[in-house]
Amino acid sequence: xxxxxxxxxxxxxxxxxxxxxxxxxxxxxxxxxxxxxxxxxxxxxxxxxxxxxxxxxxxxxxxxxxxxxxxxxxxxxxxxxxxxxxxxxxxxxxxxxxxxxxxxxxxxxxxxxxxxxxxxxxxxxxxxxxxxxxxxxxxxxxxxxxxxxxxxxxxxxxxxxxxxxxxxxxxxxxxxxxxxxxxxxxxxxxxxxxxxxxxxxxxxxxxxxxxxxxxxxxxxxxxxxxxxxxxxxxxxxxxxxxxxxxxxxxxxxxxxxxxxxxxxxxxxxxxxxxxxxxxxxxxxx
Amino acid sequence: xxxxxxxxxxxxxxxxxxxxxxxxxxxxxxxxxxxxxxxxxxxxxxxxxxxxxxxxxxxxxxxxxxxxxxxxxxxxxxxxxxxxxxxxxxxxxxxxxxxxxxxxxxxxxxxxxxxxxxxxxxxxxxxxxxxxxxxxxxxxxxxxxxxxxxxxxxxxxxxxxxxxxxxxxxxxxxxxxxxxxxxxxxxxxxxxxxxxxxxxxxxxxxxxxxxxxxxxxxxxxxxxxxxxxxxxxxxxxxxxxxxxxxxxxxxxxxxxxxxxxxxxxxxxxxxxxxxxxxxxxxxxxxxxxxxxxxxxxxxxxxxxxxxxxxxx
Numbered sequence: 001x002x003x004x005x006x007x008x009x010x011x012x013x014x015x016x017x018x019x020x021x022x023x024x025x026x027x028x029x030x031x032x033x034x035x036x037x038x039x040x041x042x043x044x045x046x047x048x049x050x051x052x053x054x055x056x057x058x059x060x061x062x063x064x065x066x067x068x069x070x071x072x073x074x075x076x077x078x079x080x081x082x083x084x085x086x087x088x089x090x091x092x093x094x095x096x097x098x099x100x101x102x103x104x105x106x107x108x109x110x111x112x113x114x115x116x117x118x119x120x121x122x123x124x125x126x127x128x129x130x131x132x133x134x135x136x137x138x139x140x141x142x143x144x145x146x147x148x149x150x151x152x153x154x155x156x157x158x159x160x161x162x163x164x165x166x167x168x169x170x171x172x173x174x175x176x177x178x179x180x181x182x183x184x185x186x187x188x189x190x191x192x193x194x195x196x197x198x199x200x201x202x203x204x205x206x207x208x209x210x211x212x213x214x215x216x217x218x219x220x221x222x223x224x225x226x227x228x229x230x231x232x233x234x235x236x237x238x239x240x241x242x243x244x245x246x247x248x249x250x251x252x253x254x255x256x257x258x259x260x261x262x263x264x265x266x267x268x269x270x271x272x273x274x275x276x277x278x279x280x281x282x283x284x285x
Numbered sequence: 286x287x288x289x290x291x292x293x294x295x296x297x298x299x300x301x302x303x304x305x306x307x308x309x310x311x312x313x314x315x316x317x318x319x320x321x322x323x324x325x326x327x328x329x330x331x332x333x334x335x336x337x338x339x340x341x342x343x344x345x346x347x348x349x350x351x352x353x354x355x356x357x358x359x360x361x362x363x364x365x366x367x368x369x370x371x372x373x374x375x376x377x378x379x380x381x382x383x384x385x386x387x388x389x390x391x392x393x394x395x396x397x398x399x400x401x402x403x404x405x406x407x408x409x410x411x412x413x414x415x416x417x418x419x420x421x422x423x424x425x426x427x428x429x430x431x432x433x434x435x436x437x438x439x440x441x442x443x444x445x446x447x448x449x450x451x452x453x454x455x456x457x458x459x460x461x462x463x464x465x466x467x468x469x470x471x472x473x474x475x476x477x478x479x480x481x482x483x484x485x486x487x488x489x490x491x492x493x494x495x496x497x498x499x500x501x502x503x504x505x506x507x508x509x510x511x512x513x514x515x516x517x518x519x520x521x522x523x524x525x526x527x528x529x530x531x532x533x534x535x536x537x538x539x540x541x542x543x544x545x546x547x548x549x550x551x552x553x554x555x556x557x558x559x560x561x562x563x564x565x566x567x568x569x570x571x572x573x574x575x576x577x578x579x580x581x582x583x584x585x586x587x588x589x590x591x592x593x594x595x596x597x
Contacts, residue, residue, distance in 0.1 A: 060353070107351070107380050115351060116380040122344040122372055129348020132333070136309070137352070156372075159341030167333070 001217050005048065007283050009216045011276065012082060013043040017245045018272050019078035019091050025265040027095035030103065033255040035075035037213070037240040038146050038177040042079045044219040045144055054084040057111045063141050064130045066115045068123030069148035069177065070104040071257070077101050077110070085112035121154030123147075124174060128164045131172035131233070142227070145174040150182030152193040158203065164233040165204030172233040173226040178213065179242035181253040200235040213238030247271055288450030291482075292389040294428035295446050296320025299357060299387075300327045301429070302436055309349055311358045313339050318448075319359040319389045339364045343372035343384070350382040355436055358384055362391035362445060366407035377441045378416045385435045385442045391421075392482065392533035393561065393578060394449040394571035403566035408481075409538025411443040412511040418464060419511040421445040421532075421540065423485035426455045427508055430462035438464060445510075447533075449571045451483050454506065467514035473503035476589045477521035477528045481507045481540045484531035484559070487575075490582035491531075495589055502589060510540045515547040522554035527592035529557045531585055533575075536560035555595040557588040 001009075016039045024030035046052075050063040067076045074094060081088040093099035100109040104118030114130070117123040127145035134141055151157060164172055176196060184190045193199070200207045206229045208222045219238065226234035242256070243249030246268040260268060299310060300323045310332045316322040325332035335342040339360050346356040358365070365388040366373070377384045388407060395403045412419045420435065420442060422428040428446065435442040454470060461468075470485065471492050478488040485506045492502040503525055505517060522528060528548070530541030541558040548554050561578050575581055 064351075066348075115348065116375070119371060119375040121340075122347075122376045125341045125344030125372075126348035126351070126376060128341075129345035130351060131348075132345065133309075133349045133352035133354055136331070136354075156338075156340045156344070159336075159338035160344075162338065163335060163341055163345060166336075 001220055006217065007279055009043055009047055011279050012047050013040050013216070014245070014272050014276050014279070015082055016043060016075060016078040018269060019081070019088070020074040021246065021260060021265055021268045023074040023077065023091050023094035024259045026092040028259045029095060030074055030259060031071040031257045032074070032260070033181070033242040033249060033253070034069060034148055034177060034179065035072040036244045036246060036249065037179040037242045038069070038072055039075050039244065040214045040216055041146055041175050041177065041219055041238060042075055044216050044223065046079045046083050048220055049223055050144065052112070057085060061139060061141055064114045064143045066123040066127040066130070066145040067105055067117050068127070068145050069120065069151055070117030070123060073103065073105050076105060080110070080112040083112070120148070120151040121156035124157055125160040127172060127174065128160050128169060131164070131169040132167055134171050135167065135169065143172045147174060147176050149176055149178045149180065149187050149193065149196065150190070152176070152196060153191045161200065161203035161205060168231045169233045170230050173223060173236065174233065175236045175238055177240050178237050179240045181242045181256065183253065183256045185253055197237050204232060206232045206234040208234060208236045210236055210238040213240035214244055245272060245275070286453055288452055289425040290448055290450045291422055291424070291428040291446040292320045292448060294425040295387050295389065295432060296323030298429040298432035299324035302433060303328050305355070307353060307355050308436070309333070309354045309356045311335050311342050311346055311356060313337055313342050313360040313364065315360055319387060321359045321387070339369040340372045343369045344376040346384040347376035347380065347382045350384050356384045357387050359387040359389065361402060362388035362404035362407045363402055366404060366410050366443065370410055374414050378414045381416045381440045383439060385444060387444050387446060389446040390448045391445045392447060393566045393574040393580065394447055394483065394533065396448070396571045396574065397568050399568035400565040405535045405561045405566065407445060408510050408532070408534050408540055409542070412543060416440055417511065418442045418509070420508060421481040421510050422508045423482055423506055424451055424454045426453065426457055426460055427462065430460065431508060434462055434464050445482060447483060449483065452486050454485050454489065462508070465509045465512045465514060467517045468506040468508065469503065470506050471502070471504040473501040474525055475501045476593050477503040477505060477525045478531060478585060478589065479505045479507055479518065479528055479544055480531040481510060482533050484533055484580065487580065487582045488531050488585055491585035491589065494582055494586050500589065500593070507540055510543055513543040513547050515551060518544055518547050519552045522548055522552045526596045527555050529559060529585055529588045529592050531559040533580055534560050535563055537563055555592050557592040559585050559588055
């Protein structure tokens with residue numbers, strides 16, 4: 001990854017983060033914490049990896065993405081809007097009564113959304129189905145999905161793990177947004193799913209650990225390595241920070257599903273804009 | 286004439302229409318019981334066993350359907366409609382994906398396996414889901430037609446099927462199956478027996494018993510529980526003034542309830558209901574169970590007389 005691409009991705013990720021804050025602020029509800037923690041994964045997928053066409057969202061040969069942790073829709077919507085699937089200005093209608101941008105992604109209303117999600121554990125199964133279809137049809141497309149680490153408490157995730165490995169779906173790469181927090185607290189306090197990497201290995205998946213889930217280079221490398229693995233799906237366990245990029249939200253589970261006030265929104269924008277300015281200096285020397 | 290279980294007809298229909306390469310069949314370790322193995326023998330490359338994991342099966346079916354597949358997901362009615370209910374709701378119905386649920390072993394006539402496997406709530410649960418079409422065919426010909434109609438319909442369909450061999454009601458000639466259109470299998474003027482599944486056969490028997498007593502009973506086969514055929518029901522209410530519903534299902538929320546909902550809003554009429562009276566089944570032979578729970582022609586006759594007596 002060259003320096004210009006790297007900076008561009010960092011910029012995109014920061015723009016997504018600003019949109020997340022604005023979406024949740026304008027809706028007075030939503031899930032900023034987990035949206036901010038999976039932002040960099042989405043950035044790499046939509047701006048440096050996935051083969052999609054914004055003018056033909058249902059293109060049969062496209063790569064697919066399923067946001068299994070559907071409550072992080074603000075991040076997905078922002079990525080899709082910046083990509084060009086729909087106008088960025090619509091993002092602030094998030095969760096409004098007359099908006100197509102519902103609280104959780106709806107594949108029939110939002111261009112670019114490949115699967116309706118929101119009920120945890122179901123998206124990864126749907127991703128298994130899409131990957132299985134790719135195998136049946138001898139298609140080259142790849143399927144991506146992001147799970148939350150709290151989501152791993154859903155039994156269906158492990159049913160999906162079994163089936164993905166059983167049918168040798170090496171066209172499927174999933175990510176765990178391993179931020180360690182869920183609504184009620186630390187995942188290890190609420191219902192400990194650890195050791196997650198060992199569990200995925202035991203279920204027959206290739207596992208890649210990304211020690212910094214906000215480092216787009218590491219994420220990109222993991223995706224490239226996953227493509228070389230034959231006969232099994234890959235789980236990329238990304239170590240992330242809930243609320244990443246907004247100082248007062250970082251590592252605070254109270255920001256799982258809370259909207260910022262006007263002052264908090266402005267403060268978050270100040271921090272993110274300062275980061276963006278720093279990036280501009282890097283680009284322009 | 287040989288009795289054929291509707292699950293047998295289901296397997297045969299899948300094999301019959303399975304030439305279409307977009308058809309994919311999933312099963313949850315019950316392919317010999319659900320009869321999807323009949324399809325597998327012909328098209329093994331398009332049959333996938335998902336193991337004993339029904340929730341995952343429904344969501345995998347959803348993923349397959351997003352790519353244009355017509356997916357049949359099969360297991361026993363109890364595990365489809367209730368264990369995997371929320372997956373059916375959120376993964377299939379909400380996005381209106383093209384998945385057909387072949388739910389076998391519905392009702393008490395599962396028999397000896399007993400209450401844990403006797404699904405008497407599926408019609409209630411499935412018809413409450415927006416976008417879902419609910420089919421409940423009564424015999425071989427109708428089941429095959431229902432499968433064909435389900436393939437042609439764009440969106441999720443729940444198909445209720447039985448384990449017990451049943452007599453033919455319909456003949457192939459002039460048989461016309463349309464989703465949402467009930468079939469009048471016997472005309473009559475004094476009372477209408479509205480039935481679904483194997484209670485259609487019992488209702489025809491009941492009509493004979495009533496005829497012997499000088500009562501003319503109409504019999505309607507409601508193969509589509511949702512959308513219910515309101516026009517046909519209203520016509521029957523107007524012309525016969527009394528209705529008895531009969532289903533191998535809890536009397537709460539099923540086909541009978543659907544009829545009452547349609548009639549009460551359009552042409553209120555006395556309705557007596559034959560069904561399982563809000564209790565669990567038990568182990569036993571199918572015929573013994575139907576008798577024990579009042580799912581018989583004789584009980585339909587009793588209810589028909591009550592309905593006629595209550596006419597306004």
